[in-house]
Amino acid sequence: MSRWLLVILLPLCILACSDRDQVQSGTILPAEVELKAGDVVFRRGSGFTSQVVLMAEHGGTYSHVGIVADSAGVPMIVHAVPGELEDDDEEDRVKMECPEVFFDKVKAREGAVYRHQDPIAARHAAQRAVNIYRRGTLFDHSYDDSDTTQMYCTELVKHAYTGTTRPLTRLVRHHLHLVGFEADCILPSDIQRCPELKLVTMF
Numbered sequence: 001m002s003r004w005l006l007v008i009l010l011p012l013c014i015l016a017c018s019d020r021d022q023v024q025s026g027t028i029l030p031a032e033v034e035l036k037a038g039d040v041v042f043r044r045g046s047g048f049t050s051q052v053v054l055m056a057e058h059g060g061t062y063s064h065v066g067i068v069a070d071s072a073g074v075p076m077i078v079h080a081v082p083g084e085l086e087d088d089d090e091e092d093r094v095k096m097e098c099p100e101v102f103f104d105k106v107k108a109r110e111g112a113v114y115r116h117q118d119p120i121a122a123r124h125a126a127q128r129a130v131n132i133y134r135r136g137t138l139f140d141h142s143y144d145d146s147d148t149t150q151m152y153c154t155e156l157v158k159h160a161y162t163g164t165t166r167p168l169t170r171l172v173r174h175h176l177h178l179v180g181f182e183a184d185c186i187l188p189s190d191i192q193r194c195p196e197l198k199l200v201t202m203f
Contacts, residue, residue, distance in 0.1 A: 026106075041103075061189070081153060088158055145173075152176060166196055
């Protein structure tokens with residue numbers, strides 16, 4: 001995405017985010033939840049991909065994860081997800097969108113917000129996530145977190161905190177062997193269990 005396109009689209013998205021009362025009716029995100037840069041947000045989806053992730057989780061609660069970034073004082077969520085193409089895209093890319101859109105009732109059944117204990121590391125991670133978005137990073141359909149030129153959702157969150165003063169630790173990789181798919185990857189529950197993150201709210 002070009003810089004000029006960002007200049008055009010970002011104010012429109014900020015305007016949409018500021019109209020909380022209008023958007024709130026279509027989201028599971030409670031109006032009183034205050035998001036901060038670096039917060040890690042989880043959702044449980046209802047689509048096919050979400051069900052596959054939940055099957056791989058063997059009882060995990062959430063199927064998708066993103067990270068909150070600050071955009072001119074407005075919280076946005078940066079995340080990597082397949083099958084949610086923007087109008088001008090032909091390939092799945094890392095997205096940055098309003099929290100109300102991320103937690104839209106069509107996409108999300110349940111949600112949660114976790115906060116890093118180090119606010120400085122959190123702010124740095126949020127900026128790293130924005131940089132990943134701005135470079136037009138493609139979604140990693142191979143789920144290979146050794147290659148950061150493409151990213152899947154948990155890889156993005158992990159990588160955003162890598163290089164900060166307090167990276168996420170105790171992450172494990174699971175070998176998934178499903179029909180037509182095999183990979184070693186990090187699951188949302190692994191991010192959720194990181195000791196650096198503390199639960200803020202579930203909804």
